[in-house]
Amino acid sequence: IKKIARYQQFRAVQKTIERLKKPGNSESKGGVIWHTQGSGKSLTMVFLAQKIRRDPLLRDYKLVFLTDRTQLDGQITKTFRNAQGETVLNASSVSHLKELLAKDASDLITATIQKLQKGDTAKIQKLKEGDFGFSCLNDSDRIIVLADEAHRTQYGTLGLALKNALPNAPRIAFTGTPLMKVDKKTTTGEFGTYIDTYTIEQAVADGATCQILYEGREAKTKVTGDSLD
Secondary structure: OOOOOOOOHHHHHHHHHHHOOOOOOOHHOOOOEEOOOOOOHHHHHHHHHHHHHHOOOOOEEEEEEEOOOOOEEEEEEHHHHHHOOOOOEEEHHHHHHEEEHHOOOOEEEEHHHHHOOOOOOOOOOHHHOOOOOOOOOOOOOEEEOOOOOOOHHOOOOHHHHHHHOOOOEEEEEEEEEEEEOHHHHHHHHHHHHEEEEEHHHHHHOOOOOOOOOOOOOOOOOOOOOOOOO
8 A cells, every 4th residue: 555645744744854954953953743633643754754764964863753652652663664664663661762762873763752761660650850761861963853742741751851861852743632822832842843734724624624513502500499509
């Protein structure tokens, strides 16, 4: 089966490549791709990886794809393995991810961001400051981090652990969930400005997403008697 990019996927990949190749630090090369649900973000990641591997300036970069649920991790790993020829290294544990990130090789790595903790038995919650996250594992600037559903778990402690582990890696955030004003500010503040947007309205106009109609109804009630004060 051939997979052909839809126009928002093509557009997002082109813009991302342009940003990654611009002069500047890792923060200026990062950014947010907001494509509404059902627009094929996993395949956008595959197309982006393929485009990076064909680019003379980017082809030897290490690519790290992070999600925040095991189901998403399995889905994106399977998608990569089925849609392109490169070997996909899926981190099976905290120590395995640490080993993969520290290696100076142009690998394609998939993992859950929750594996960015110091030990396999470490608890994610109620840890004292300093007990959570990696110190620097690889300070190379030839690493690209791509985070799916970036508004959920890539802030705070886990985000800090990622920055510490890969301090010079540009971070590209993908999200398909409509962001509230506070989330937009946090996501773009954490990863950088928008690279590309594909809104719900555009998806509805394309026929990719069904329109959602809301009907307001009022529940008319009246309390009588002294049973309720």
